[in-house]
């Protein structure tokens with residue numbers, strides 16, 4: 317028996333077969349052709365799942381907090397998928413495995429699907445295939461997706477594109493250590509958390525954060541929550557706060573706007589990827605190769621090369 321095709325796997329994943337979903341996620345990570353095929357197959361679908369982005373500096377407690385949130389999220393939405401972007405390879409184990417065990421110690425079984433993706437040096441704290449992975453989870457009927465971004469402590473603009481709501485996790489002392497990134501992180505967030513509130517300085521951090529947030533103009537009130545994720549302290553209030561944010565955002569049309577912008581972004585990415593593939597095909601073709609050589613020799617202008625590329629790229633595969 318040969319390997320099942322991508323379409324066979326997709327059909328079975330959409331019907332609810334978790335192992336097919338897991339295999340497809342591995343395939344789209346490894347192979348951009350498969351990623352394109354999945355995107356194309358799912359292109360007509362609507363963005364309906366809620367994506368909660370969980371971001372913040374390294375070690376802030378993002379994974380621990382996600383783990384603590386799961387019992388609440390599954391009570392509200394029945395099922396929750398977790399996508400955690402990890403700097404290492406998905407096959408290397410290590411910290412990633414630790415995360416998984418921590419998160420899976422819930423006994424929530426079928427109601428939780430946890431997956432990590434290797435960022436492989438992509439900027440913005442996300443892996444290349446993350447948006448396709450979200451699209452796939454959506455098609456497979458996961459109504460809520462928690463997306464943990466890499467804790468790089470930089471502006472996490474990418475996650476803003478994908479998430480319906482961005483939760484920024486900070487720790488006491490944030491005001492002192494992350495001075496340079498303050499503006500970026502405060503801009504990115506819809507809901508803020510001061511985790512490790514058992515440590516000194518939580519009050520001061522709240523004051524600092526309130527200061528930075530007072531400069532923002534959000535159509536929806538932005539709240540700050542204190543949590544001690546390791547003890548589940550404050551986690552229920554946080555979940556209520558996220559739900560309140562979603563309700564307020566829905567009321568002013570912000571959710572619809574975000575879902576639409578996610579669709580637009582996906583569309584743009586598909587076009588960009590196709591465009592890149594075609595440029596590469598032209599570059600490798602006899603015609604393109606000769607035109608490039610002529611340009612390098614100074615016999616052809618770059619403008620002429622570009623015109624030739626545009627004229628011939630659609631004829632190549």
Ligand SMILES: Nc1nc2c(ncn2[C@@H]2O[C@H](COP(=O)(O)OP(=O)(O)OP(=O)(O)O)[C@@H](O)[C@H]2O)c(=O)[nH]1
Pocket residue numbers: 373374375376377378379380381466467511512513514515543544545546547
């Ligand atoms: N004291 C205290 N420690 C915490 C709390 N929450 C998490 N930790 C600890 O902080 C460490 C980092 O937690 P993680 O959940 O792995 O943090 P993370 O943000 O996911 O880390 P990266 O993904 O590596 O950026 C772990 O040792 C946790 O046990 C808390 O509320 N209080």
Ligand SMILES: [Mg+2]
Pocket residue numbers: 378379380415464
């Ligand atoms: Mg983590």
